Amino acid sequence: MSETLWTLPNAVALCALLAISAYAILAGADFGGGMWDLFARGPRARAQRELIAHAIGPIWEANHVWLILVVVLLFSCFPPAFSALMISLNVPISLMLVGIVLRGSAFAFRSHDTRGDAVQQRWGRLFAITSLITPLLLGVCVGTVASGALHAPTGSETAWEIYFMPWLAPFPLACGVFALVLFALLAAVYLTVEAEDESLREDFRRFALQAATATFITAFGALLVARGEAPRLHDALTARPSALLFFAATGVAAVVTIWALWTRRYRLARISAPAQVCCILWGWAAAQFPALIPGWLSVEGAAAPTVTLQLTLIGLAGGMLLLAPSLWYLFHIFTHHEGEPTA
Amino acid sequence: MNDLLAARSQMAISLAFHIIFAAIGMAMPALMVLAEWRWQRTGDPVYLDLAKRWSTGTAIMFAVGAVSGTVISFELGLLWPGFMQWAGAIIGMPFSLEGFAFFTEAIFLGIYLYGRERISPRAHLASAIAVAVSGVSSAIFVVIANAWMNSPTGFRLVNGLPVDIDPIAAMRNPGAFSQTLHMVIAAFAATGMAIAATHAWQLRRRPASPFHQAGLRIALAVAIPAAILQPFSGDLSARYVAKQQPTKLAAMEGQFHTERGAPLRIGGIPDVEAGVTRHAIEIPGVLSLLAFGHRDAVVPGLDQTPRADWPPVLIVHLAFQVMVALGSYLALLALWAGWVTWRDGKRLGRHRLLLLALVAAGPLGFLSIEAGWTVTEVGRQPWVIQGVFRTADAVTPMPGLWVPFAGFTLLFLFLGVVTATMLYRQIIRRPQSDPQTTEQQVAQ
Ligand code: HDD
Ligand code: HEM
Ligand code: HEM
Numbered sequence: 001m002s003e004t005l006w007t008l009p010n011a012v013a014l015c016a017l018l019a020i021s022a023y024a025i026l027a028g029a030d031f032g033g034g035m036w037d038l039f040a041r042g043p044r045a046r047a048q049r050e051l052i053a054h055a056i057g058p059i060w061e062a063n064h065v066w067l068i069l070v071v072v073l074l075f076s077c078f079p080p081a082f083s084a085l086m087i088s089l090n091v092p093i094s095l096m097l098v099g100i101v102l103r104g105s106a107f108a109f110r111s112h113d114t115r116g117d118a119v120q121q122r123w124g125r126l127f128a129i130t131s132l133i134t135p136l137l138l139g140v141c142v143g144t145v146a147s148g149a150l151h152a153p154t155g156s157e158t159a160w161e162i163y164f165m166p167w168l169a170p171f172p173l174a175c176g177v178f179a180l181v182l183f184a185l186l187a188a189v190y191l192t193v194e195a196e197d198e199s200l201r202e203d204f205r206r207f208a209l210q211a212a213t214a215t216f217i218t219a220f221g222a223l224l225v226a227r228g229e230a231p232r233l234h235d236a237l238t239a240r241p242s243a244l245l246f247f248a249a250t251g252v253a254a255v256v257t258i259w260a261l262w263t264r265r266y267r268l269a270r271i272s273a274p275a276q277v278c279c280i281l282w283g284w285a286a287a288q289f290p291a292l293i294p295g296w297l298s299v300e301g302a303a304a305p306t307v308t309l310q311l312t313l314i315g316l317a318g319g320m321l322l323l324a325p326s327l328w329y330l331f332h333i334f335t336h337h338e339g340e341p342t343a
Numbered sequence: 344m345n346d347l348l349a350a351r352s353q354m355a356i357s358l359a360f361h362i363i364f365a366a367i368g369m370a371m372p373a374l375m376v377l378a379e380w381r382w383q384r385t386g387d388p389v390y391l392d393l394a395k396r397w398s399t400g401t402a403i404m405f406a407v408g409a410v411s412g413t414v415i416s417f418e419l420g421l422l423w424p425g426f427m428q429w430a431g432a433i434i435g436m437p438f439s440l441e442g443f444a445f446f447t448e449a450i451f452l453g454i455y456l457y458g459r460e461r462i463s464p465r466a467h468l469a470s471a472i473a474v475a476v477s478g479v480s481s482a483i484f485v486v487i488a489n490a491w492m493n494s495p496t497g498f499r500l501v502n503g504l505p506v507d508i509d510p511i512a513a514m515r516n517p518g519a520f521s522q523t524l525h526m527v528i529a530a531f532a533a534t535g536m537a538i539a540a541t542h543a544w545q546l547r548r549r550p551a552s553p554f555h556q557a558g559l560r561i562a563l564a565v566a567i568p569a570a571i572l573q574p575f576s577g578d579l580s581a582r583y584v585a586k587q588q589p590t591k592l593a594a595m596e597g598q599f600h601t602e603r604g605a606p607l608r609i610g611g612i613p614d615v616e617a618g619v620t621r622h623a624i625e626i627p628g629v630l631s632l633l634a635f636g637h638r639d640a641v642v643p644g645l646d647q648t649p650r651a652d653w654p655p656v657l658i659v660h661l662a663f664q665v666m667v668a669l670g671s672y673l674a675l676l677a678l679w680a681g682w683v684t685w686r687d688g689k690r691l692g693r694h695r696l697l698l699l700a701l702v703a704a705g706p707l708g709f710l711s712i713e714a715g716w717t718v719t720e721v722g723r724q725p726w727v728i729q730g731v732f733r734t735a736d737a738v739t740p741m742p743g744l745w746v747p748f749a750g751f752t753l754l755f756l757f758l759g760v761v762t763a764t765m766l767y768r769q770i771i772r773r774p775q776s777d778p779q780t781t782e783q784q785v786a787q
Contacts, residue, residue: 057457058454059453062446064409065442065446065449067413068416068442068445072439076434076438077431079431079432082420082428083420083428084424085420086739087739087740093417093421094751098754100413100414101410101414101754101758105407109761109765112399159743308433308510311436319446322443322446323443323446326447327446329450329454330453334457
């Protein structure tokens, strides 16, 4: 078993999965921050928005690069899969890009146009609203792949059947909503740690608890839908030992998150909430392995020639040597450390 | 509009948009490093003010560059899945390396922009240097990928498919050096001139302003060497094109017939039907000299290529003429500005004619960049990978491509307008800081 598992293609696929996970727990929270900006309310709405902007400002562009890394790994190491995904998910991906463009630029315009007038507020609104688009469609895309609805063209399908039907379906849409709620949870949890003011922290604790509850509801909803809509995924998730393990771990992490929030153990929640997100992604991967696009392409079958995979892994290792300390430095400078005076 | 045309237009619009922000993202960190360094050396608050003002603009430009670049990396697949499936394994390597350059760039930009109060001045300067270095490296990697499309290496072709691929050999393709060099210098020349132009414009209204004097001097320190070097680097590029892509060279020069001792044509309108380039100023033998090193070398004309495989000759020729004309203006202007700075660098505000010429040069570097890319990309048609893979075979099977084309065009148009007004509000219209308020800022 172990010889067949540790192949080059699997190693690169694992790296891609880790990059997706990093994108979800880091950039996901930035999107979640945008959602809370939209829902900021109460007497401290302004302070809530400021905390969000303050937390996202220095790091969102770096967090965003994980997505680029996923794309690059896909097209250099699994070119047929990249091509297949970009053809069949063209519409949701294009819409997602519109969200990325508007969200990023609106945020930059708002942060650096410091006049505090109506124009700046309008950018704030746009930033908040467009923060919803990308997570939703990202979830939709992942859900479509997971559902097994994609397949090689048969030649007799209409454009509607190829380009819209696979993702305009209950399960992918449920995944989209699930992603929204998860990212909102991540953001609220991180912000409880970032907040310096006690009442602000309580606000985000309340938001986090609401999001955590919503996570449970949407997760069960998605699972119910999966039974009918994505039977293969559903069976794998509930029968395959590796997937089951991650499935169980997700549940544990989710319970720990709620407990930690309830008892105000924010640093614990800051670990368990992203762990929960990772377990979901890894469970999805375990459920469909060795397929890359279930029902169409396998990891092995879509892999680029050995040289490319080898060089990419070497490049990744070298890149990580550069990246890890830089990232550590960035987060070290900008995350709030309890007990330390802040600048 | 047919789908292929829509896809090409969408790619062209996106890249033409992105390249402006990319060039700025490459060169602005260098300007900020210089200002920051002067501030730390001299303690003159004018330099701190400059560094801050520039970094606000750069933050906005960088964000727009990042999101438009993201669009392009997806578009490579959304529009050209055939190309990516064919070439991904060969040419993915520079893109992967570029990814890490993006990481360091984004990380240290965040630190530079938001970390001034949290880290030591030395670490702050070092982070600006890291942004500058990684910005240039990311451009080098992506242009290497583009150079490979012009002069593909690192594989063997068997039945139309690549075998024995060697990604390292692909990165070391013959066009890589000249093209990356030319692009990097272009970014410094264009951005340096544009910044010089904004300060020159203000100096014409306030000739004594120390702020704009300092800004102009730093911008010129970057723009002058770049603009002078650019024609030489362009000459190097042209030699590679002559060797690797004779059809592109013939289109650039409006050279319809193979000719010994071919003339250099300045201007002129190629008439594809008649097969002649009219109204050009012809300098005998000089094209042969420039392209192949001696006056009576044979320059292959378009007649060596089947008519169906010609790129749009008129566009390529005119774009090339525009680039060379603007490049010559910028190089001469740089010599003039260099002379004046050397003689009277402390009182640039008095040289009103030079200031006017600099103001006029503001957009020209970017125009040259657009023209140059038009030469490179349109001149390669009908190939997406020179001689190997046709653009028409690369396009996505999805119908209705005019919809995303229209959508993204509107989106970029909107972004362009907003960015421009934003910069205007921020940089140009912001009330001038006189020395006193600057002092107060520093004291805080
Ligand atoms: C500030 C911008 C700028 C300026 C002043 C010039 N160029 Fe340029 N040129 C570019 C910016 C540029 C570019 C946009 O950066 C290109 C597109 C692709 C590339 O690598 O560089 C380019 C491409 C390009 C190519 C085609 C390379 C290829 O297709 O592989 C040639 C032959 C030249 N240039 C030659 C020149 C000459 C002879 C110039 C003399 C004045 C000149 N350029 C000025
Ligand atoms: C590394 C950078 C680049 C890559 C990988 C790249 C790739 C491509 C690809 C795949 C196409 C479509 C196929 C084709 O029409 O040949 C294309 C077309 C085009 N690109 Fe680029 N490009 C790059 C840089 C640029 C830049 C910076 C510009 C800026 C103006 C540009 C302008 C165009 C134009 C005008 C076309 C349309 C050509 C035509 O269809 O006639 N490209 N490019
Ligand atoms: C000649 C062409 C190009 C040059 C010189 C160039 C250069 C740059 C530079 C310097 C940046 C840094 C961000 C900024 O300053 O705004 C950037 C951003 C970016 N570029 Fe390009 N680029 C080119 C074409 C492309 C192409 C073809 C792609 C698609 C694969 C691409 C993808 C990106 C992405 C994804 C980013 C965002 C990185 C981030 O999030 O920080 N670029 N580019």
